[in-house]
Amino acid sequence: MKKAGGIEKVRKYPNGSLLVKENYTKDKKLASITAMLKLQGYDPADRNWVMAAYDPTGKVLAFGKVGSCIACHDMVHKQDLVFAPPPAQLLPVSTWKGFFPKQAISPMYAKLLQEHPKSIVR
Ligand code: HEC
Numbered sequence: 001m002k003k004a005g006g007i008e009k010v011r012k013y014p015n016g017s018l019l020v021k022e023n024y025t026k027d028k029k030l031a032s033i034t035a036m037l038k039l040q041g042y043d044p045a046d047r048n049w050v051m052a053a054y055d056p057t058g059k060v061l062a063f064g065k066v067g068s069c070i071a072c073h074d075m076v077h078k079q080d081l082v083f084a085p086p087p088a089q090l091l092p093v094s095t096w097k098g099f100f101p102k103q104a105i106s107p108m109y110a111k112l113l114q115e116h117p118k119s120i121v122r
Contacts, residue, residue, distance in 0.1 A: 007084045015040040015048075019082060026106065030056045034069075036081075046070045047081050072099060075121050087116040095121075 004010040017038040023031045037050040043065045051069040053061040062069065073081040076089065083089050090113055096105050113120065 007082065008079055008088065010079055010082065013038050013080050013082065026108070032056065032061065036069075036073075046074075047077075049073075049081060068099070083121075087112050087119050089121050090116060090119045092120050092122070 001007050001010055015038055018035065019037075020033065020035045022033055025031050033054045033056075035052045035054075037052070038048055039050050040048060042048045042050055046065065049070070050064060051066040052063045053066075053069075055061055070081070072091075072095065073083065075091075075095070076083050086109070090109075093105060093110075093113065096103075096109075
């Protein structure tokens with residue numbers, strides 16, 4: 001990322017790249033962990049990422065060529081499916097609703113969308 005000049009400028013992550021994201025609730029409790037590992041030849045159609053999600057105890061919630069993960073991450077296919085963290089890149093409300101119809105969008109995220117309209121990924 002440093003070599004490319006920032007996360008949004010990376011076009012291809014090297015084999016073996018591992019990205020891990022901790023997901024917290026608004027009261028700062030760990031809700032889940034998502035990860036992606038670049039494995040040469042694993043899934044050439046979708047940039048060779050192994051997708052994984054774990055609950056806070058380490059139980060596997062999703063693993064492998066997970067269509068739902070890939071469908072959303074494909075919005076940033078130019079960045080090899082890796083999003084920049086908010087507020088650099090934000091999901092449009094329509095995408096949120098499409099993927100999580102039963103969840104309310106957090107007021108914090110709604111505020112970010114208002115403050116950074118140019119950061120919304122199309
Ligand atoms: C509805 C869209 C959406 C879905 C579905 C989704 N993600 Fe993400 N993911 C994002 C966004 C947006 C970010 C960057 C913002 C953030 O860090 O919260 C992100 C960040 C990540 C990151 C940190 C690297 C990066 O791209 O910034 C990992 C790892 C990750 N997601 C894995 C997963 C896995 C594994 C799944 C499926 C179990 C998944 N994601 C499903 C939207 C999504």
